[in-house]
Amino acid sequence: MSEQHESAITGQIDEIIEGLRTKDLDVLARIYAADVVSFDIDPPLQHVGLAAKLKNWERVFTVFRDVNYEVRDLKITAGDDVAFAYGFGRLSGTLMNGAKTNGMWVRVTFCFQKVDGDWLIAHDQVSVPFDIASGKGVADLEP
Numbered sequence: 001m002s003e004q005h006e007s008a009i010t011g012q013i014d015e016i017i018e019g020l021r022t023k024d025l026d027v028l029a030r031i032y033a034a035d036v037v038s039f040d041i042d043p044p045l046q047h048v049g050l051a052a053k054l055k056n057w058e059r060v061f062t063v064f065r066d067v068n069y070e071v072r073d074l075k076i077t078a079g080d081d082v083a084f085a086y087g088f089g090r091l092s093g094t095l096m097n098g099a100k101t102n103g104m105w106v107r108v109t110f111c112f113q114k115v116d117g118d119w120l121i122a123h124d125q126v127s128v129p130f131d132i133a134s135g136k137g138v139a140d141l142e143p
Contacts (some may be wrong), residue, residue, distance in 0.1 A: 005078035008119050009085055009112055013071055020069040020091070023061045025054050032121045033113060039125040041106060053124075066094040071108070072143045083112040083119065088143040089126070104128070104139040 012031050019027030029050060038047040040056050047053055060067065074087035092103035111123040128137040 002078070005080075005083060005119075006076050009076050009078060009083055009110075010074070012112070012119050012121070013074065013085065013110070017069045017071070020057070020060070020067045023067060025057060028057055029054060033115060036121055037123050039123075039127075041126045041128065060091065063095060064091075064093045065096050065098070067091065068093045072105075078112070081114045083114075085110045085112070105141055105143055 015027060015031050019025075019031070032050050032053050034050050035048070036050055036053050038053045038056065039045065040047055040053075042056065042059070047056060068091070070090045070092070072088045072090075074085055076085040077083060086107070086109045088105050089108040090103045090105045092101055094100050107125075107127045107129070109123075109125045110121050112119045113122040114120075128139055129141060130136075131138050
């Protein structure tokens with residue numbers, strides 16, 4: 001993988017962080033492919049298209065007064081036209097009611113496709129580990 005590809009993809013992840021921090025849907029819209037398929041944390045099982053992905057982020061903005069997003073342990077593998085990155089992400093901040101939340105760590109995967117020279121997210125997935133015995137998600141793990 002070239003350093004140039006890795007740097008461009010890292011830059012896109014940084015743009016997600018900045019777009020969330022500033023609650024800027026226009027910034028976020030520039031990062032995703034028009035036909036992005038997202039396996040996000042909230043139902044349904046998949047969100048198809050840019051409008052659906054942005055609606056998910058819009059919902060976040062209605063819950064949080066101030067938003068922080070952190071990515072840890074990001075690993076990137078890139079070819080010339082496709083790439084994937086995975087790690088851990090955490091959404092935190094101040095809720096609309098003034099309460100601060102540290103959020104929870106989730107597993108994140110970003111699949112990029114080079115479109116007109118730009119690395120865009122064609123697919124992303126967010127997941128919470130699952131305890132089979134209890135049937136519940138495990139939300140208190142740390143990377």
